[in-house]
Structures are given as structure tokens and as C-alpha cells.
Amino acid sequence: MTARLRRYTPFATSGLQSLLQYRSMFAMTAMTAAAGAAVTVFLWRAVYAGTPGRGPGGFTVEDITTYLLVAQILQVLHTNRVDDEVAAEVYRGDVAVMLVRPVSYPVMRFFACLPVVGANAVLVGLPVLGLFALLVPLTAPRPADLLLFTVSTALSVLLAFCVNLLTGMTGFLTTNTWGVRMVKQSVVAFFAGQLVPLALMPGPLAALAKVLPFRGMVDGPLTLLLGRYDGWTDAAGVLVQQAAWAAGLSLLCAALWRAALGRLEVLGG
Amino acid sequence: MIVAERLVKEFRLAERKPGLLGSLSTLLTRRHRVVRAVDDVSFEIPAGTKTAYIGANGAGKSTTIKMLTGIMTPTSGRCTVAGLEPYRHRQRNARTIGVVFGQRSQLWWDLSVPDSFRILRRVYDIPEPVYRRNLDLFRELLDIDALGPTPVRQLSLGQRMRAEIAASLLHDPAVLFWDEPTIGLDMVLKDAVRHLVNRAHRELGTTVVLTSHDIADIGAICDSALVVDHGRVVHQGTLKDLLRTADHRSVVFDHRDGTAAGTVRARIEAGLPGVRATPDDGGRIRVDYPAGRYTSRQVLTFLLDHFDLADWYAPEPGLEDVLRKIYGRARVPGDTPDGAGRTPDGAA
Numbered sequence: 185m186t187a188r189l190r191r192y193t194p195f196a197t198s199g200l201q202s203l204l205q206y207r208s209m210f211a212m213t214a215m216t217a218a219a220g221a222a223v224t225v226f227l228w229r230a231v232y233a234g235t236p237g238r239g240p241g242g243f244t245v246e247d248i249t250t251y252l253l254v255a256q257i258l259q260v261l262h263t264n265r266v267d268d269e270v271a272a273e274v275y276r277g278d279v280a281v282m283l284v285r286p287v288s289y290p291v292m293r294f295f296a297c298l299p300v301v302g303a304n305a306v307l308v309g310l311p312v313l314g315l316f317a318l319l320v321p322l323t324a325p326r327p328a329d330l331l332l333f334t335v336s337t338a339l340s341v342l343l344a345f346c347v348n349l350l351t352g353m354t355g356f357l358t359t360n361t362w363g364v365r366m367v368k369q370s371v372v373a374f375f376a377g378q379l380v381p382l383a384l385m386p387g388p389l390a391a392l393a394k395v396l397p398f399r400g401m402v403d404g405p406l407t408l409l410l411g412r413y414d415g416w417t418d419a420a421g422v423l424v425q426q427a428a429w430a431a432g433l434s435l436l437c438a439a440l441w442r443a444a445l446g447r448l449e450v451l452g453g
Numbered sequence: 454m455i456v457a458e459r460l461v462k463e464f465r466l467a468e469r470k471p472g473l474l475g476s477l478s479t480l481l482t483r484r485h486r487v488v489r490a491v492d493d494v495s496f497e498i499p500a501g502t503k504t505a506y507i508g509a510n511g512a513g514k515s516t517t518i519k520m521l522t523g524i525m526t527p528t529s530g531r532c533t534v535a536g537l538e539p540y541r542h543r544q545r546n547a548r549t550i551g552v553v554f555g556q557r558s559q560l561w562w563d564l565s566v567p568d569s570f571r572i573l574r575r576v577y578d579i580p581e582p583v584y585r586r587n588l589d590l591f592r593e594l595l596d597i598d599a600l601g602p603t604p605v606r607q608l609s610l611g612q613r614m615r616a617e618i619a620a621s622l623l624h625d626p627a628v629l630f631w632d633e634p635t636i637g638l639d640m641v642l643k644d645a646v647r648h649l650v651n652r653a654h655r656e657l658g659t660t661v662v663l664t665s666h667d668i669a670d671i672g673a674i675c676d677s678a679l680v681v682d683h684g685r686v687v688h689q690g691t692l693k694d695l696l697r698t699a700d701h702r703s704v705v706f707d708h709r710d711g712t713a714a715g716t717v718r719a720r721i722e723a724g725l726p727g728v729r730a731t732p733d734d735g736g737r738i739r740v741d742y743p744a745g746r747y748t749s750r751q752v753l754t755f756l757l758d759h760f761d762l763a764d765w766y767a768p769e770p771g772l773e774d775v776l777r778k779i780y781g782r783a784r785v786p787g788d789t790p791d792g793a794g795r796t797p798d799g800a801a
Contacts, residue, residue, distance in 0.1 A: 190575070191575060191576055191578070193575070194571065194572040194575040194576065195572070198561060198564055198568060198572050201563075201564060201568060202561065202562075202563030202564055202604075205563055205604070277557070278557060280519065280524045280554075280557065281552075281554060281557045281558070281559040282559075283522075283523060283524045283543060283547075284522050284523070284524065284547055284550070284552040284559065285547055285559075285576060286544045286545070286547035286548045286576065286577065287544065287547075287576055288544065445526070445540075445543075446526050446540075447526075448524065448525055448526070449464050449465070449525070450519060450524060450525060
């Protein structure tokens with residue numbers, strides 16, 4: 185098993201190598217993320233400004249600031265480029281040449297996206313977080329919550345990989361994967377609780393969002409970071425739901441990938 | 454080594470009508486047309502042979518190669534490479550094969566060639582001595598070091614093809630599938646590539662399947678030929694056998710008669726109906742005769758009887774002529790797709 189996995193490590197290191205050729209890209213992503221965070225953060229701070237103590241959804245003004253800022257950073261971590269790269273390779277037919285290698289394409293994609301996630305965390309996430317920490321008061325998490333958040337974030341990265349891989353695989357069905365990606369982005373932003381925290385959604389909508397896998401991408405990690413859970417079982421419940429969706433979506437990806445390959449038609453070349 | 458049994462691959466293509474109105478109408482009604490790219494193909498390629506896979510454009514070569522490399526699954530029938538069905542055991546099959554697709558790069562776009570090779574070394578678990586030996590060989594023959602740290606996307610076509618060819622040989626594969634491997638290469642590099650594959654064949658017993666529109670590649674590398682036309686096999690055997698299927702033979706001669714070229718030509722064509730004589734600029738005359746109607750003895754006897762021959766020779770029928778015939782037939786209008794006259798012996 186480890187010998188097989190070792191075969192994939194060069195995809196992670198080479199991913200990092202090719203990534204570092206595009207340094208200016210990180211500056212752009214950081215600026216976009218900072219601007220996006222600034223808009224939502226200052227908008228929501230205005231909403232909470234008139235309410236001393238706990239405002240709507242039980243958030244303090246520091247809580248909601250932290251929530252929106254970290255949500256923005258999580259979104260950057262989830263932008264792993266898997267959706268557009270897979271979609272492009274599938275509809276251009278370049279996926280064919282990847283298939284002559286003795287590796288699994290989805291697993292290779294997963295390893296190749298790890299450095300993207302890592303680089304985004306270090307070169308975009310931390311600077312943006314540091315910048316806002318200087319500008320606005322944030323909620324300092326308890327050490328245990330920080331630990332839970334770290335585990336939860338790792339699971340959210342896995343969820344984002346699966347969602348993006350499934351999005352990319354629509355390239356088998358349509359050439360307009362750009363549209364599919366736009367829809368995915370909006371659905372994820374909404375149901376993950378990145379635009380509006382789930383706690384502020386109307387009852388039925390919140391109930392729907394809570395059973396969807398997207399919740400584990402933003403709402404899950406932030407519930408744990410801000411300690412908005414009721415005892416250990418509740419906290420474990422968040423992680424278990426994330427893990428279950430990650431496992432379920434991985435299986436779905438594997439099954440759909442297998443089915444898609446059986447029907448693959450590469451014309452020309 | 455490679456077996457295909459009644460291999461069929463069909464594609465579903467959406468019918469598009471020309472023009473803007475046509476595009477709009479396809480939004481509402483979409484009709485599909487089934488195209489049979491590979492039509493009931495059976496063949497066997499023995500281990501250790503170097504086979505040219507020959508056919509006109511659209512004959513189904515690339516599609517067959519994609520099934521043999523595990524990229525596509527046949528609509529029906531089956532094929533095996535070293536006992537494995539490639540599309541069922543894609544990853545295991547991938548370890549035993551080396552592939553070059555002239556049209557598509559398999560290298561990593563943003564990485565340099567040495568970096569790509571380091572990845573391949575890990576992916577294929579290539580033992581250190583093998584890796585070293587092969588790198589030395591590529592250095593010597595393909596001047597791979599000259600490619601340096603340039604990312605693949607910035608290489609010229611010729612430079613990229615050198616790297617692709619080296620990459621396909623790096624893990625000492627038992628079977629090589631080369632689809633148009635020499636596009637963009639100059640003469641010296643083409644020679645180096647031919648040398649490289651012949652050496653792998655000699656030292657490791659590598660089985661080679663080559664598709665190329667470069668006749669010289671086929672002649673310099675292959676010993677066998679598999680000819681497909683309209684998705685069907687029309688000839689399988691050695692390259693020499695294929696040459697023997699040429700339906701015309703030629704004799705070229707020089708004479709001392711002083712007769713005008715036009716008269717010589719008229720006399721030959723009158724004496725041997727169905728034969729074509731063409732004088733060349735240097736006063737020599739080329740006689741092309743249908744192999745089925747005349748024996749070489751008959752033609753030569755006629756020439757010796759009627760002319761004072763100074764010199765003569767009979768050139769071997771060229772692969773190019775044989776192939777032009779096969780390719781040409783693929784484009785004859787009204788050619789029925791029921792395969793009439795295209796049975797495997799129909800070509801002979």
C-alpha cells in the first residue's frame with residue numbers, strides 16, 4: 185500500500201515545482217481574497233454594530249468577523265484547480281495520454297492538488313489572516329477548538345477535492361464546463377455557509393444545508409473553531425458527518441470515473 | 454504478444470448542420486450517427502516483431518492503438534497485450550508498454566525534461582542501473598541534455614518529440630506503441646530514433662507496433678506489416694510479402710538502337726498490350742507490366758528480341774506504390790462498405 189502511494193509522491197512535488205513558476209498568481213489570489221473578505225467583513229460588521237453582546241445567530245461582532253474571514257480563507261484552500269484542469273483534459277482528450285501511465289488518474293489528481301492547497305494556505309491564507317488581525321478584532325479560539333478545526337479543515341479539503349473532481353468530470357457530458365463550474369461555485373458558496381452562516385438561514389433552508397455535503401466545507405470547520413457546539417459528542421458529530429460525506433463522495437467519484445472511462449471516446453490524434 | 458479478436462469500436466457522433474441556423478436547430482433536435490471506426494478486426498502480432506500498422510487516414514489505426522493501450526474499451530470483441538486485456542487491467546498493462554502519440558504530449562507541460570524523467574522513474578519503479586543506462590543512451594543518441602531546464606511547453610516540436618521518444622523507452626517496456634513518432638524530426642534525429650528502437654529490439658526483444666506516414670520509417674524499422682482499410686485488416690505478414698502483392702512489376706533499360714523514344718514506346722505497347730512504357734530524360738525507358746498477365750521472362754524476352762539492350766535492371770516494387778494503391782482504393786467513390794473484394798486475400 186505504502187509502496188503504491190509512494191508512486192504518487194512525485195506528482196505532489198512536481199505540482200509544487202510547476203506552481204512556483206507562477207508566483208504572481210499567488211499575489212493575485214491574495215489580493216482577490218483580501219478584497220472579498222473586506223467586502224463581506226465590513227458589511228456584516230455594520231449589521232452587528234448596533235447590537236452589543238450577541239447579535240443574530242448568537243454571533244458577537246468578533247465571532248462574525250472571524251467567521252467570514254476564515255470562510256474566505258477556506259474558500260481559497262478549496263480552489264484547488266481540479267475542476268478546471270480535469271474538465272479541460274477531458275474535453276480536449278488529453279486525459280487519454282494520462283491513461284497510458286500505470287497510475288490512477290483521480291489519485292494522481294489528488295496528490296497533484298495537495299501542493300496547490302498547501303501553497304494557498306501559506307502564501308495566501310496566512311498573510312490575509314495576519315492582515316485582518318491587525319485591522320479588526322477577532323475571536324481567539326480555544327486550543328482544543330483549534331485542533332478540531334485543523335482536523336475539520338483537512339476533511340474540508342478532501343470534500344472540496346471530490347466536489348471539484350465531480351465538477352470536472354462533467355467534461356465527459358458537456359463542453360460548457362465553465363457554466364457548470366459557475367453553478368457549482370454558487371451552490372457551494374451558499375450551502376457551505378460561506379456567504380451567509382447557516383445559523384442565519386431560515387429554518388427549512390438551514391435544515392437542507394445541514395444534510396448536504398457542502399456544509400462540511402465551511403460551516404463544519406467554523407462551528408468547531410468558534411466553539412459553537414454542545415459538548416464533545418456534538419463536535420464529534422460534525423467531524424463524523426464530514427468524514428462520511430468525504431468517504432461517500434470518494435466512492436461516488438471512483439464509480440463514476442470507472443463508468444466514464446468505459447464510455448470514453450477520444451477521436452483524432 | 455498482441456491479439457485482437459473481432460475487435461469493434463463504434464463512436465456516436467452528434468450530427469451538426471452547417472451555418473448558424475443549423476447550429477440553432479441542433480439545439481432542439483439532436484441526431485446521432487454511429488461511426489464504426491474499427492470493424493471486426495482480428496490479428497495477431499508475435500512477440501519480438503516490429504510491425505508497421507498501415508492504413509490511410511481514418512482507417513482506424515489510432516482507435517485500435519487506443520484500445521491496445523487501455524485508453525478505450527471496445528464496443529465488442531476483445532484484445533490482449535501480453536495476456537492482459539488492456540482496458541480491464543489498464544494500470545498493469547501500462548507497466549509493460551511504452552507509448553508515443555505524435556499528436557499529444559505525455560510530458561508535464563510546466564516541467565523540464567529531466568524533471569519529467571524523475572517522475573517517470575518513480576511511477577514505473579525503474580531500477581537505478583536501468584535508469585542510468587537508458588539516460589546515457591538518450592544522451593548519446595538523442596542529445597537529451599541539450600534540452601536543459603526548459604519547461605516542455607517552450608520546446609520546439611522536434612525537441613519535444615525527442616523527449617517523448619526517450620520517455621517511452623525509459624522503463625524498458627516489452628511492447629512499444631509508436632503513433633507517428635518522427636513528426637518534426639530532421640534526418641539525423643530520425644536515424645537516431647530508428648537506431649534506438651532497433652537496438653531495444655535487438656537487446657531486449659521489444660515488440661514494436663509503429664504507425665507512420667513516413668515510408669522510410671517503416672522500411673528502416675519494421676519487418677512485418679498489418680494493413681487496415683476502412684477498419685478491416687487487408688494484409689498481414691512480412692513486409693516482403695506485402696511488397697510482393699504489388700500488381701505491377703517494372704523493367705528499366707537502355708538501348709543502342711538509336712530509335713526515337715516515341716517509336717520504342719509504340720513498339721512495346723503494341724507488342725505487349727496492357728504494358729506501359731515511359732521514356733525518361735536520359736533516354737532510358739521504364740516498362741511497367743501487370744504481374745498477373747506477363748511473367749518477367751516474357752517481358753525480358755520481348756525486349757531482348759526487339760532492342761539492342763545496353764543495360765537493364767528491375768527495381769523492386771516500392772512500398773510507396775503498394776501503399777498508394779491501398780490508400781487510393783480507400784477513396785474510390787461508390788466503394789461499397791460491405792467489404793466486397795476487401796477480404797484478407799482480396800489484396801493479394
